[in-house]
Amino acid sequence: EFNNLLTVMQGHLDAMTEDAALPPSVRTRVDALGRAVAQATRITSGLLTFAGRNPTSRDVIDLNAALEALRSLITGTLGETIDVQWQLEASPSSALVAHAQVAQVVLNLTINAREAMPDGGRVGIATRYVTSPPPADGVTGHGPWVCLQVSDTGHGMSEDIRRHAFEPFFTTKGPGRGTGLGLSICRGIAEQAGGHIAVDSVPGTGTSVRLYLP
Numbered sequence: 001e002f003n004n005l006l007t008v009m010q011g012h013l014d015a016m017t018e019d020a021a022l023p024p025s026v027r028t029r030v031d032a033l034g035r036a037v038a039q040a041t042r043i044t045s046g047l048l049t050f051a052g053r054n055p056t057s058r059d060v061i062d063l064n065a066a067l068e069a070l071r072s073l074i075t076g077t078l079g080e081t082i083d084v085q086w087q088l089e090a091s092p093s094s095a096l097v098a099h100a101q102v103a104q105v106v107l108n109l110t111i112n113a114r115e116a117m118p119d120g121g122r123v124g125i126a127t128r129y130v131t132s133p134p135p136a137d138g139v140t141g142h143g144p145w146v147c148l149q150v151s152d153t154g155h156g157m158s159e160d161i162r163r164h165a166f167e168p169f170f171t172t173k174g175p176g177r178g179t180g181l182g183l184s185i186c187r188g189i190a191e192q193a194g195g196h197i198a199v200d201s202v203p204g205t206g207t208s209v210r211l212y213l214p
Helices: 002-017 024-050 063-069 071-078 099-115 159-164 182-192
Strands: 059-062 082-088 094-097 121-130 145-152 196-202 206-213
Touching: 002 024, 059 063, 059 099, 063 071, 063 082, 063 094, 063 099, 063 121, 063 145, 071 082, 071 099, 094 099, 094 206, 099 121, 099 145, 099 182, 099 206, 159 196, 182 196, 182 206
Parallel strands: 082 121
Antiparallel strands: 059 094, 121 145, 145 206, 196 206
């Protein structure tokens, strides 16, 4: 229902934008409204993903190849102060998940890593083939799995924050700086794929997030 309202808003904004007689000062405000509607649409999509109500087409993909296709985008997003280390070792690296969801997970996790390292640092992106995940990761169901791990050398999280990290709208960022949906979306994607997600973090040392995909 909320998406329907956003569609109406976007339709009126598009019609206003196409008006050649629109004064520049008004056009600036219309553009700002358009950006706000786009952001609200992304948040709604994230909520649907978290709730398992966002239909996606899953397929057996080569996870390593999907990550290689994102390499330049990730490097450009993180910037020059962050060293990205790749260890794509899974063999086989076939996983049951949508290409678009892989991109969403990796971008969410790497952007979180960047924000945890304002002065720069190191991000590791790795894959490995797993038959028996560590019991502490809480993985249920039958393997084997392909594990996608994104780690950083940032400021890390306390144990209390780590326990709440995957809850929707939970955020440690100030007002207007985050929706608190990034990690909950990643959890929703993992569960939709029949997989699992786990996180380890030590304050002052860094964070490691592992996504297990069937």
